[in-house]
Amino acid sequence: MGVPRKPFSLLSVGVLLSWLALLAAALLYAHPGLGGVQLAPSSGLVLVLQALFTALVFLHERNTAERLRGVDFIGLLRRLLLGPALLAVAGAGLHQLLLALAPGFGPDSVAHTAFYTLNVGLFVLLLARTNYAWRALVLFRGSERLRRQWVWFEVLLGATLLLRLLPYAPPIGLSSALLGVLAAYGAYLSGRQKWVAYLSRRQKIEAVLLQLAIIGVMSVFVAYFLYTKAAFRLVGPAPQNAFLLLNAFFAGFYALMGLLVTLFNLPTAGVFEQKREEILSMQRLTQLIQRGQTTTEVYQMFFDSAIQTTRADAAWLHIDAIDDEDRLDLYHRLSAEQAAPIRELLAEFNLGNLEYFNNDLVGSSFRRLQLPFGSLMVMPLGSSKRQYGNIYLLQEAAQAFDRESLSILQTFASQAVLSIENLQLIQASLHTQRVQDELKIASAVQDSLIPKNLPIDNWFEISSYAVAATEVGGDFYDFLHLPGRRLAVLIGDVSGKGVTAAFHVAQMKGIFHALMQENPLARNEREKFPVPSQFMTQANRALGRCLEKSAFITASLYIIDYEHGGFVFARAGHCHTLYYHSIKEEVSYFQTPGLGLGIIRHDGYEKHIKNQFYDYNPGDVMVIYTDGIVEARDAAQEEYGEERLQRLLEASYYLNADQIKAHILADLHEFSKGQPMHDDQTLLVIKFRSAQPETGL
């Protein structure tokens, strides 16, 4: 920031030097031989030095940084008055005082000339400062065109300074016409008074006083220069002084115009301020939401704004209690006891769903209340969604609420309702966010229920795939090693989706682990663990107590005995098992009957469930899955189907379990490409291998 300072200080030095030169020339001109200096400058030299000084002062002011800060017009005027104006007046006053009181201070004294020259300097400074302050006001919110007009004004005024350099005086008619044209230009620019509109009522009064003072200062100087006798005139009506004359005229005329505009604006200042207040209230109402306020704060803000802008003497706001929100009553210079009878009276008039009510309390029933109010305005707060309540505004005078107040109140009311509803939306979305976060947790918990480590043995291979359609799913599968080289495999699907289904999944897994415990009372090896049909019957009984009426669970339980090369399973309404028989080289579904769990809740379920035994051979492949696989849909809404699944196994049974799974999934994904997944998908592939002797033992 230090860079541009230098030319300014150079200019300041120039101003000072030129004034000193002017002073020296003036003193020598008026008092030849002063101080023994035998130089007699001509009057023309004095005038030229004065012109140089004036030009430097104006250039200095022109290059000074903008003095108007934002819209602080009053500050600008005040600084002008308290700075150069006060200084100049003090100079002129002191000079006059000395002239009147000091006896040796005659018009011919050296001190007089020096004082006069000093005051000329101060006056020039004041003019420059004033006119550049006016520049800020003229150009406030001005167009580029106006800016150019101003520069022309400066250039033309500056040109009049050159008049002093003319060797002869121009004809009086020409110079007068020139002056007249420039004065008219100045008067034209004085019409630019946009800044006045930005003042508040108080500021306008202050501006009037300040401008009066500035005009006063100008008048003091006119008088001073007219009546102060000097050996020569540095300021006067001569064309040589056209520059100062024009500047003084402009400074005074602009102040006068500003004064008049401000004066005429005074009566409407109140309206401007009210409008401003309304806009500010509106802003505050909208900003409340951004600051994350509560509904109560929005109501309070609305209430305050409404009272302020309608100038109500008393008011209350009533918000009905809805849902979990509390009922709210706000009172302003009114007690609940006073409000109650008014409300009762309005209720009698059945004004329940009115748009607004703006009337004078002239009805006899109102008068009977003996309240000190003459006008009442009622406005409901509501949207198409719901009604929140009413605001009641009272004024002592009759006919006090005009249409203007009514429309403002309407705007406020709708803004307040908008704010409230936006606030509710924000809260709702926060709530949704929380639910989603909780679902993520549920999803993680459920994920932990899925067996991560598949059983590994050299008698079989297992490959699995499970994806939930939503955060938490209804599909499940699990493994459990039983003593005697046996493996229990459970797969199933809970009807419905979401959290309820997920809970039943967890429950089902609990039942699985609880029922597949060794029975210590078993009389023989066979009874130690329940066979699949027993398991289903017991699970059905356990689930019947807690499953909601329309929910059910499908499941299949397989107990594979790989020591004896066989398995037993029961299908409780679950999808059929797809099986590749290596001996027959054939793929088929095990068609066994079996009812889903939770469908009949009384005894008698065991009649609906069967065990199926099968002795497997090495190379056999078992594909078990949930209906999300076979009911997956393509773009034409056709289902994937059991037949297609069967064909895929026919084409891939010779691969290992992982490859078979990959083969099926690739086809399934190709089939349902671009379609939303509307059910959980689970797929298990078990391939039995030939009993390899454990080498190395």
Place this chain on the structure above:
Amino acid sequence: MKITQHATDTTLTLALNGELDASSSVLLDTELSKPEILRTQKVLIDCQQLNYISSAGLGVFISHLQTFQDANVKLVFFNMQEKVRNVFEILGLDSLMTIVPSEADAAAV
């Protein structure tokens, strides 16, 4: 999903048209929950236009099964498409509910 009703003194016939999924099963549940339904002898479900049934749809029938049995109301399905019938069979519901080929068979039950 569209449900059309046809009632006689002893029979109520509901014709289901479309897909019976989670949202449309609410409609069906409303129909089957009406108390007057327990005063009829038979509720016939025409499944000719029923293209799909989800587990929620099955759940509606399952949840009313016991009530109907207790009130001695017969629930009979007829004109069922093959794939819908397959869903009933896989779940084992064919052993609990009466599924017959045609309306005439249903009337004869």
